Amino acid sequence: MMKEVTRYIAAFLTVALLAGCGGGSCNVVPDRSFTTNINQAQHLDVFATKGWVYAQGGYAGLVVYNTGSQQDPKLIAYDRCSTVNPEKGSRVEVQGMLLVDPQSGAKWLLEDGSPAALAECPLRSYSVGQQGNVFYVQN
Structure with missing residues (x-):
């Protein structure tokens, strides 16, 4: 009798664990391969301290x-696709x-x-690398 109860409990916990894994995932923005170059000639605003710019790439843009600073830029990149109802493809805007x-909202x-x-869920982030004075964002 005890072994049977233990099996039921184990089965219930396994089903509960598997059901919980799918629903709460934050990997919601569709995958899309791309590489985008970021340089001062085309994206001057992002090279200012605390500067930002919209760019091509990702699922809904970047x-x-x-x-960092103007002298030592450290760039990070996010997909503009909102993680709230991503299937609607709503683009986030900088405010x-x-x-x-x-x-x-x-x-x-x-x-x-x-x-x-x-x-x-956080916004989807992408890898940013650097070669000389050119940065590149890629998935």
Whole structure:
């Protein structure tokens, strides 16, 4: 009798664990391969301290942000696709130090892409590399 109860409990916990794995995932923005070059000639604003720019790439475009300085830029990049109902393809917009989804009202911090209001998942970030004076964003 005890072994049977233990089996039922184990089966219940396994089903509960598997069911919980799919629903709460933050990997919600569709995957798309790309490489985008970021340079001063085409994207001057991002090279200012705390500067940012919209760029091509990703699923719904990119927001590229400089966490460094004008002399020592450190660029990070996010997909503009809102993680709130990503199937709608709503593009986030920079408003001060926030990224805002105009459809849902969700907000993320520009500094690191983490949720600030309504959103549960951070914005999708991409790898940024550098070769000389050219930065490149890629998936």
